[in-house]
Amino acid sequence: MVERRRFGNLLPHAILWLGIAVVVFPVYLAVVGSTHDAATVANGMRLTPGAYTLENYYRTLFEGASRTASQPVATMLFNSFVVAMAIAVGKIAISIISAFAIVYFRFPFRMTAFWVIFVTLMLPVEVRIYPTYKIVSDLGLLDTYTGLTLPLIASATATLLFRQFFMTIPDELVEASKIDGAGPIRFFKDTVLPLARTNIAALFVILFIYGWNQYLWPLLITTRDDMQTIVIGIKKMMVVTDGFTEWQLAMATAVLAMLPPVLVVVLMQRLFVKGLVETEK
Amino acid sequence: MQKRSIFGGRLLPYALLAPQLAVTLVFFYWPASQAVWQSFLLEDAFGLGSDFVWFENYQALLSQPDYYQSAVVTLLFSLAVALLSLGVALLLASQADKSLRGATTYRTLLIWPYAVAPAVAGVLWIFIFQPSLGIIGQALRRNGVDWNPLLNAHHAMLLIVLAASWKQISYNFLFFLAGLQSIPKSVIEAAAIDGARPARRFWTIVFPLLSPTIFFLIVVNIVYVFFETLGIIDTMTGGGPGKATQTLVYKAFADGRLGGDLGGSAAQSVILMIIVIALTAVQFRYVERRVTY
Numbered sequence: 226m227v228e229r230r231r232f233g234n235l236l237p238h239a240i241l242w243l244g245i246a247v248v249v250f251p252v253y254l255a256v257v258g259s260t261h262d263a264a265t266v267a268n269g270m271r272l273t274p275g276a277y278t279l280e281n282y283y284r285t286l287f288e289g290a291s292r293t294a295s296q297p298v299a300t301m302l303f304n305s306f307v308v309a310m311a312i313a314v315g316k317i318a319i320s321i322i323s324a325f326a327i328v329y330f331r332f333p334f335r336m337t338a339f340w341v342i343f344v345t346l347m348l349p350v351e352v353r354i355y356p357t358y359k360i361v362s363d364l365g366l367l368d369t370y371t372g373l374t375l376p377l378i379a380s381a382t383a384t385l386l387f388r389q390f391f392m393t394i395p396d397e398l399v400e401a402s403k404i405d406g407a408g409p410i411r412f413f414k415d416t417v418l419p420l421a422r423t424n425i426a427a428l429f430v431i432l433f434i435y436g437w438n439q440y441l442w443p444l445l446i447t448t449r450d451d452m453q454t455i456v457i458g459i460k461k462m463m464v465v466t467d468g469f470t471e472w473q474l475a476m477a478t479a480v481l482a483m484l485p486p487v488l489v490v491v492l493m494q495r496l497f498v499k500g501l502v503e504t505e506k
Numbered sequence: 507m508q509k510r511s512i513f514g515g516r517l518l519p520y521a522l523l524a525p526q527l528a529v530t531l532v533f534f535y536w537p538a539s540q541a542v543w544q545s546f547l548l549e550d551a552f553g554l555g556s557d558f559v560w561f562e563n564y565q566a567l568l569s570q571p572d573y574y575q576s577a578v579v580t581l582l583f584s585l586a587v588a589l590l591s592l593g594v595a596l597l598l599a600s601q602a603d604k605s606l607r608g609a610t611t612y613r614t615l616l617i618w619p620y621a622v623a624p625a626v627a628g629v630l631w632i633f634i635f636q637p638s639l640g641i642i643g644q645a646l647r648r649n650g651v652d653w654n655p656l657l658n659a660h661h662a663m664l665l666i667v668l669a670a671s672w673k674q675i676s677y678n679f680l681f682f683l684a685g686l687q688s689i690p691k692s693v694i695e696a697a698a699i700d701g702a703r704p705a706r707r708f709w710t711i712v713f714p715l716l717s718p719t720i721f722f723l724i725v726v727n728i729v730y731v732f733f734e735t736l737g738i739i740d741t742m743t744g745g746g747p748g749k750a751t752q753t754l755v756y757k758a759f760a761d762g763r764l765g766g767d768l769g770g771s772a773a774q775s776v777i778l779m780i781i782v783i784a785l786t787a788v789q790f791r792y793v794e795r796r797v798t799y
Contacts, residue, residue, distance in 0.1 A: 237601035238608075244598045245615045248675065251630040252622075254641060258633060267639055319525040326522035329513050338523050345534045346786065353779075355762045355771060356537035356544065379529040396509060409513040438623035440737035441759065456623045460741050463629060472633065479629050486621035494614060498680065501620075 252483070258476035266472045277473065285477040298478050301455040304370075305437055306485070308454055311374040312436030313429050316383050321421070324387035325413055329399070346381035358445050368452045373443055377436070382504050383428060390424050391417070427500035430493050434486045455482045538779070544772035563773040572749060573757070573774075580753040583667065584731040588724055591671040595678030596720075600708070602679075603686040613683065620676040624669075625737035631669040632742055655743065659750030662743045666751055669742060670735050677730075678723055685719035686712070725789045732781070754778060 258266055259282070261275035289297040327339050357376055366372030394417070402412045443454045453461070459482055462475045490497050545563050567573050602612045619627070635643045637654050646653035655661040689712060697707045736755055739745060745752035745760055752760070758778060762771030 234604065237604045240601045241598060241612050244594065244601075245612070248616060248619060248672065251627075251634055251672065254634055255630050272641070319529065322522040323526040326519040328509055330515060330519035331512055332516070332519045335519075338527060341535075342526060342530055345530055353534075353537040353541050353775060354759060355768060355775075356540035357533060359540070360532065360537055375529060376533040379526060379533060384526065392509070399509070399512075403513075409515060409518060412513070434621050438621075438625075438737075440623065440625045440740070444740075445763075456625050456737070459629055460625055460737075463632070463741060472639065475629065476633060479626050479633075482626050483622050486623075487618045490618050490621040491614060494617070497617075501677070501680065502684070 252480075255476045255479050259473055259480055261473055263471060263473055266476075281473050281477045282481075285474050285481065296450045296453065296458065298455060298458060298481055300451055301453050301458040302481060302485075304373075304452060305454040305456070305482075307370055308373050308439065308443070309433050309436035309485075311370060312377050312439075313432035315374060315378040316380050316432050317425055317428055319378060320380060320383035321387050321425070322413075324384050324391060325409075325417065327384075328388055328391040329409060329412075342379075342381050342384050344381075345379060346385075354441065354445065361446060366446075368447055368449045372446050373452070373454075374436075377439065377442060383432070386424065386428065386503055387421070390421060394420060423496070423499070424503075426493075427496045427503065429500075430489055430497045431500040431504055433489055437486045541772045541775045541779075544768055545776050546769075547772075548769050563769040567770055567773050567777075572752075575749055576752050576754050576757045579663075579749075579751060580732065580755075583663070583670070583735070583751075583753060584728050586663075586667045587670045587674060587731050587735075588727040590667065591674040591678055591727065592720070592723060594671070595675045596682050598675070599679050599682035599686055600712070602683055609683075613680070616679050617676040619673050620680075622673060623737060624673060624734055625741045627669050627673045628666075628738040628741035631665060631672070635665055635668075657747050659747055662747055662751050666735070666738055666742055669738050670731060673738075674727060674730060678727070681719055681723055682716070685716050689715050722789070725785060729782070729785055732778075754781075 254272075257272065257274050260278040261271070262277045262280075265271065265275060285297075286299045286302075287297050323338075323342065327335060361367060361372045361376060364372075366375070398416055399412065402416060407415065437454075438456060439454065440456055440460075443457050444460070447453050447457065455478065459475060459478045462478060463470055546558055546560060548562060598612075598616065602609050602616075622630075632640070634640045635653075635655060637643045637647060637656075643653055652658075653661060655665050693711055693715075694707055697711055702710065732753070733755055735753065736759060739751055739753060739756050743751040745756050749757075754774065755778065758771050758774035761774065762768055
């Protein structure tokens with residue numbers, strides 16, 4: 226502290242708590258909204274929780290909002306989980322081995338391969354929506370987990386990250402492994418993977434959130450209700466004419482959709498921050 | 507940069523690269539080149555055949571008042587979100603930087619909105635501002651404001667700006683806090699000894715030293731508004747009322763799906779690709795500069 230303040234740090238704390246209140250408010254309201262019955266919500270929200278928590282969550286999870294004839298949210302949660310895991314694990318797996326190839330081998334077209342991957346950094350899904358959709362449908366992958374995840378698995382970011390990390394592994398380790406008679410696969414398994422553990426975990430946190438929160442791609446690629454992810458499911462609940470939206474169930478769905486990624490961020494905060502800072506560089 | 511010590515092996519490196527290259531070629535290069543090719547084609551009304559029409563799709567696009575409106579909407583939307591979320595995040599981060607005790611607690615309490623999906627963030631904010639049952643929407647109407655985001659373009663814009671900024675504050679906060687914590691305290695103390703008050707110190711020392719972070723965050727925020735807010739717009743306004751909240755990406759999405767104008771949508775995608783490449787280039791130049799600092 227540079228100077229002595231008359232009221233200590235009261236003002237900074239007050240500003241921070243005000244900021245937190247504003248940030249938390251929408252979520253608090255959603256939680257409260259999910260504990261009332263339809264009539265209470267429709268007549269104007271209250272700020273205190275109601276008594277329909279169990280009923281609402283039970284209906285949301287296992288029956289689905291009846292009037293909108295949608296799927297039970299438990300199915301959607303399962304789909305979201307599969308998609309997020311497949312994207313995170315798939316991305317990490319294919320990028321770590323391709324980065325390993327680029328760093329630890331010399332072969333014709335090595336730099337070409339690197340640039341082919343690197344350029345895709347500049348092409349988010351949003352700018353090539355319909356052609357990609359067409360390819361996936363030509364391959365017969367609509368409404369499949371493969372179609373939902375495979376096109377999102379290629380990522381220049383993860384490859385670059387691992388390449389950067391491999392460059393920091395001292396050469397002596399490679400030489401020592403070679404003297405011990407280990408080949409590249411053995412070296413990868415026994416030396417590289419253990420060293421990269423934290424990087425993999427940090428990347429996993431970021432990619433899990435990325436996969437869970439996908440919107441545009443699952444929206445296009447799924448036509449069957451039972452293949453929907455929860456983020457798409459909530460959008461569908463809102464569409465069925467405004468007057469008939471069952472807000473208390475929509476809010477329960479919103480809470481369930483937020484819970485897993487938010488828990489991941491809060492519980493693995495250190496890894497999350499590390500991943501975020503690294504993927505942006 | 508190259509490693510000195512490497513492995514031999516003829517086929518292994520190709521085998522290791524194969525999965526990533528296959529996915530990249532099939533799902534990136536093929537569709538991207540299709541987008542470019544399709545932007546030169548015009549499909550007939552029944553989708554049976556298509557003609558090569560050179561730049562007709564681009565001409566048609568650039569003569570649409572709608573397209574310019576979307577460009578203006580995107581610009582205003584990005585500016586508003588960047589200003590609001592950067593401003594609030596900087597304010598909060600500078601306060602958290604001051605109160606040394608509890609800084610990590612505050613960080614935990616402020617970073618989680620990053621994990622909320624844009625579409626879900628949209629739903630949360632509609633619930634608050636819904637004219638008939640939202641808690642603030644109702645209060646506004648009771649106090650004589652004719653609040654109606656479904657009909658009033660300004661209200662709709664305000665809504666998506668709020669939701670988009672809310673989600674982005676956590677990210678900006680995290681980077682501002684890191685930036686602030688890396689400014690040496692001795693510089694600030696030296697200024698204080700010279701008699702500079704806190705406000706003066708902020709503008710003449712902290713702010714300039716923070717400028718690389720600010721610049722970086724502006725680029726990131728613009729990219730975010732361009733591409734990731736599609737979920738927010740789709741759940742909150744659907745681009746309406748009229749086309750008042752239709753951004754460039756949303757228009758490309760809506761024209762291709764609802765309108766079925768694939769050539770026009772492809773032309774828009776190509777223009778967007780050029781914009782992304784430009785933004786990425788700017789970001790990279792900046793990263794290089796920071797490294798040589």
